[in-house]
Amino acid sequence: MAVTLLTLLLFAGARSVSCQYNASTAIATPSKTTSGSSAFVTNFELSLDDYWDLFVGPVSTFSINTTVEPTPIPSSSLIPPPPLYYPSFPIGQQVPLQAKNESWSFPKDFWYGVAGAAYQIEGAVKAEGRGPSIWDVLSHRVPSYVITNETGDVADNNYYQYKEDIARIAALGIKAYSFSLSWSRILPFGSGQVNEEALRHYDDVIDTCLQYNIIPQVTLYHWDLPLYLQNSYGGWLGSEIVDDFTAYAEIVFNRWASKVHHWFTINEPIVFCGFYPLPVGFFKNTTIPPKQQPYVCGHNVLLAHANAYHVAKSVNSSLSVSFKTNGGYKIQRTNSSADAQAVQRAWDFQEGWFANPTFINGDYPPLLKDYVSTFLPNFTEEQKAHINGTADIFAHDAYTSDFIMAPDSGIDACTSNSSHSLYPQCYNTTKLYANNYWAIGPAGDPGTPWLNKATDWVPAFLHYMQDTWKPKGGIAITEFGISEPYEELRKDLASILIDPIRSSYYHDYLQAILIALSEGVNVVGTLAWSIYDNLEWTSGYGVKFGIQYVNLTTQERYFKASAFEYVNVFNVYLEK
Numbered sequence: 340m341a342v343t344l345l346t347l348l349l350f351a352g353a354r355s356v357s358c359q360y361n362a363s364t365a366i367a368t369p370s371k372t373t374s375g376s377s378a379f380v381t382n383f384e385l386s387l388d389d390y391w392d393l394f395v396g397p398v399s400t401f402s403i404n405t406t407v408e409p410t411p412i413p414s415s416s417l418i419p420p421p422p423l424y425y426p427s428f429p430i431g432q433q434v435p436l437q438a439k440n441e442s443w444s445f446p447k448d449f450w451y452g453v454a455g456a457a458y459q460i461e462g463a464v465k466a467e468g469r470g471p472s473i474w475d476v477l478s479h480r481v482p483s484y485v486i487t488n489e490t491g492d493v494a495d496n497n498y499y500q501y502k503e504d505i506a507r508i509a510a511l512g513i514k515a516y517s518f519s520l521s522w523s524r525i526l527p528f529g530s531g532q533v534n535e536e537a538l539r540h541y542d543d544v545i546d547t548c549l550q551y552n553i554i555p556q557v558t559l560y561h562w563d564l565p566l567y568l569q570n571s572y573g574g575w576l577g578s579e580i581v582d583d584f585t586a587y588a589e590i591v592f593n594r595w596a597s598k599v600h601h602w603f604t605i606n607e608p609i610v611f612c613g614f615y616p617l618p619v620g621f622f623k624n625t626t627i628p629p630k631q632q633p634y635v636c637g638h639n640v641l642l643a644h645a646n647a648y649h650v651a652k653s654v655n656s657s658l659s660v661s662f663k664t665n666g667g668y669k670i671q672r673t674n675s676s677a678d679a680q681a682v683q684r685a686w687d688f689q690e691g692w693f694a695n696p697t698f699i700n701g702d703y704p705p706l707l708k709d710y711v712s713t714f715l716p717n718f719t720e721e722q723k724a725h726i727n728g729t730a731d732i733f734a735h736d737a738y739t740s741d742f743i744m745a746p747d748s749g750i751d752a753c754t755s756n757s758s759h760s761l762y763p764q765c766y767n768t769t770k771l772y773a774n775n776y777w778a779i780g781p782a783g784d785p786g787t788p789w790l791n792k793a794t795d796w797v798p799a800f801l802h803y804m805q806d807t808w809k810p811k812g813g814i815a816i817t818e819f820g821i822s823e824p825y826e827e828l829r830k831d832l833a834s835i836l837i838d839p840i841r842s843s844y845y846h847d848y849l850q851a852i853l854i855a856l857s858e859g860v861n862v863v864g865t866l867a868w869s870i871y872d873n874l875e876w877t878s879g880y881g882v883k884f885g886i887q888y889v890n891l892t893t894q895e896r897y898f899k900a901s902a903f904e905y906v907n908v909f910n911v912y913l914e915k
């Protein structure tokens with residue numbers, strides 16, 4: 340597959356470019372045009388390999404480089420751990436310090452699973468025709484963007500070892516596996532020519548799930564944008580992304596709608612839109628002011644998501660299709676009216692940014708709209724109707740909670756001052772109670788300062804989601820988990836595998852969901868993040884979220900204690 344060169348020379352960035360055109364590997368594709376660039380026009384074309392070389396360079400590979408059958412799971416690794424330091428639910432080897440609460444249960448069809456995402460786990464980045472994504476560039480070419488300078492080149496080698504990965508979670512008793520598709524595997528340049536090898540790969544991932552009686556749940560976009568789309572029109576900052584995402588969604592839904600019921604279009608737009616502005620010099624430059632870029636991205640996300648939703652429903656109207664949003668519960672830090680206003684700003688600029696348009700009225704929440712309507716076009720009535728109602732469940736990645744307060748200057752001094760450090764959100768957050776002494780809960784790893792265990796607020800949060808966005812299909816916690824503090828410093832396997840903070844997190848979080856269920860909140864599923872340790876984006880591999888440990892030298896996998904804690908709650912409380 341090939342690509343015309345004209346955008347490449349313009350956007351190769353700080354690196355000096357010598358043309359590495361290889362006539363014998365170049366294949367003609369329908370030519371792409373780049374709006375607004377008259378600086379350089381050529382008929383040169385590059386092969387996919389040349390495109391990789393120009394923007395990413397050499398990548399690492401692993402010795403297991405063909406799809407392998409599962410290695411047997413040692414029966415000793417399926418014995419639950421001995422008692423940990425807190426009371427547990429009564430079963431197995433764990434001491435029954437607490438009787439089962441007969442007021443609690445998970446409905447029979449509640450799905451509990453584990454999640455991962457393509458760039459964080461797959462590896463095999465150049466295999467079988469995959470095109471580069473922005474994350475290949477960010478990890479290879481932007482020094483310290485990943486603070487350890489690590490890449491996803493090999494990651495967990497899931498691209499070749501997925502059969503083992505699925506067999507292992509099935510052996511634990513997990514019901515669902517949520518993974519994301521690599522867009523640039525399926526469409527190496529983001530649009531145009533389809534890579535059949537990639538489709539066949541995901542065919543088998545899905546079929547392997549079904550073979551093991553695991554429910555496959557598929558996300559179309561988990562941050563790994565095809566590089567070509569970033570270089571051509573600025574990725575999510577360009578309105579062209581809406582049509583390209585829609586075309587990608589058509590391929591995906593037409594291929595797998597008959598086998599996959601649970602779909603997520605776009606993962607955590609609050610986060611990846613917040614990555615904008617991307618580092619200057621590595622991609623197409625833009626004239627959109629930096630503070631506006633996240634909201635331009637978000638605007639295109641809403642339109643792209645809505646299109647994908649309607650595509651899915653036109654293929655099969657029974658599918659469950661949603662996007663995944665994220666954020667923690669927002670606790671008013673003091674009883675002041677300024678802090679009450681700050682909390683509302685926080686909801687509007689976080690969850691409400693994507694949830695109000697899709698669940699309430701097709702438009703932004705009021706406090707966000709005050710800001711974005713100064714530079715974004717208003718959604719037309721037609722667009723509002725197209726966006727409203729495009730999520731079947733409220734799929735929320737809810738890891739933690741935060742105290743919210745007004746800025747020191749007060750809110751008005753911030754909203755009227757675009758130089759204010761908290762502009763345009765104009766609310767402040769902290770992990771400390773108002774006494775400025777106690778943290779909200781046990782801290783995760785220092786590499787994730789945003790994350791403390793704060794499960795006490797989960798029932799209130801679930802009520803808030805249900806009351807505010809009234810999702811017809813209920814709420815799913817589509818990611819939750821914690822980075823066990825300093826886990827990276829533990830070097831021997833036995834120390835690594837007992838992860839008490841993470842275990843207590845799952846225990847208490849699921850207990851909180853049971854409380855909310857008993858109070859009438861409709862929670863339909865949970866997905867633990869993560870199936871195993873993986874590339875934690877800019878934090879590298881040292882920050883660990885897995886319920887399994889992966890030895891990255893050998894690619895061997897091991898269950899941690901938290902894996903058993905997670906499953907045990909369902910063994911006790913799932914209705915038979």
Ligand SMILES: *[C@@H]1O[C@H](CO)[C@@H](O)[C@H](O)[C@H]1NC(C)=O
Pocket residue numbers: 349350351352353619620621622623624
């Ligand atoms: C983008 O702008 C930066 C800073 O002005 C410049 O160094 C870089 O070469 C530009 N990149 C492209 C692709 O135009």
Ligand SMILES: *[C@@H]1O[C@H](CO)[C@@H](O)[C@H](O)[C@H]1NC(C)=O
Pocket residue numbers: 361362363364
């Ligand atoms: C050009 O492509 C041919 C055929 O794929 C290959 O044998 C050759 O090594 C390539 N040359 C360079 C300079 O990459």
Ligand SMILES: *[C@@H]1O[C@H](CO)[C@@H](O)[C@H](O)[C@H]1NC(C)=O
Pocket residue numbers: 400401402403404
């Ligand atoms: C696959 O790995 C083997 C070693 O296990 C190596 O000899 C071979 O060159 C690799 N193949 C590719 C295509 O990387």
Ligand SMILES: *[C@@H]1O[C@H](CO)[C@@H](O)[C@H](O)[C@H]1NC(C)=O
Pocket residue numbers: 482483486487488
């Ligand atoms: C990452 O690479 C940059 C540039 O080469 C270097 O300055 C930095 O020390 C590296 N970081 C680590 C953790 O190796």
Ligand SMILES: *[C@@H]1O[C@H](CO)[C@@H](O)[C@H](O)[C@H]1NC(C)=O
Pocket residue numbers: 596597598599600655656657658
């Ligand atoms: C449509 O989706 C539902 C739910 O996933 C499934 O049961 C049904 O078989 C699908 N229909 C077709 C024609 O694939």
Ligand SMILES: *[C@@H]1O[C@H](CO)[C@@H](O)[C@H](O)[C@H]1NC(C)=O
Pocket residue numbers: 672673674773
């Ligand atoms: C807020 O007010 C309520 C009742 O007036 C009181 O119970 C609570 O402690 C107050 N909270 C804070 C953080 O001051």
Ligand SMILES: *[C@@H]1O[C@H](CO)[C@@H](O)[C@H](O)[C@H]1NC(C)=O
Pocket residue numbers: 712716717
């Ligand atoms: C956008 O809508 C708001 C009201 O919701 C209105 O005040 C504003 O004038 C509109 N902007 C444009 C450009 O139409």
Ligand SMILES: *[C@@H]1O[C@H](CO)[C@@H](O)[C@H](O)[C@H]1NC(C)=O
Pocket residue numbers: 698699700701727728
């Ligand atoms: C948006 O859709 C919801 C149901 O999905 C409906 O209750 C609501 O009336 C719609 N709002 C508008 C403004 O159309």
Ligand SMILES: *[C@@H]1O[C@H](CO)[C@@H](O)[C@H](O)[C@H]1NC(C)=O
Pocket residue numbers: 745746747748760761767768769
């Ligand atoms: C935000 O809160 C922190 C305390 O967590 C405080 O140090 C900082 O000054 C506050 N910033 C603003 C702009 O209010």
Ligand SMILES: *[C@@H]1O[C@H](CO)[C@@H](O)[C@H](O)[C@H]1NC(C)=O
Pocket residue numbers: 752756757758759760
């Ligand atoms: C706006 O905020 C900046 C940065 O905090 C500050 O230096 C400036 O004085 C503020 N301007 C006004 C008018 O308050």
Ligand SMILES: *[C@@H]1O[C@H](CO)[C@@H](O)[C@H](O)[C@H]1NC(C)=O
Pocket residue numbers: 830831832835890891892893
């Ligand atoms: C990972 O595997 C390597 C190679 O076999 C071994 O030296 C190392 O001890 C293993 N690490 C752990 C934590 O077991």
Ligand SMILES: *[C@@H]1O[C@H](CO)[C@@H](O)[C@H](O)[C@H]1NC(C)=O
Pocket residue numbers: 440441442443853854857
């Ligand atoms: C059992 O659950 C109910 C409903 O959530 C709760 O009110 C009660 O306190 C629980 N009992 C115990 C012993 O935890």
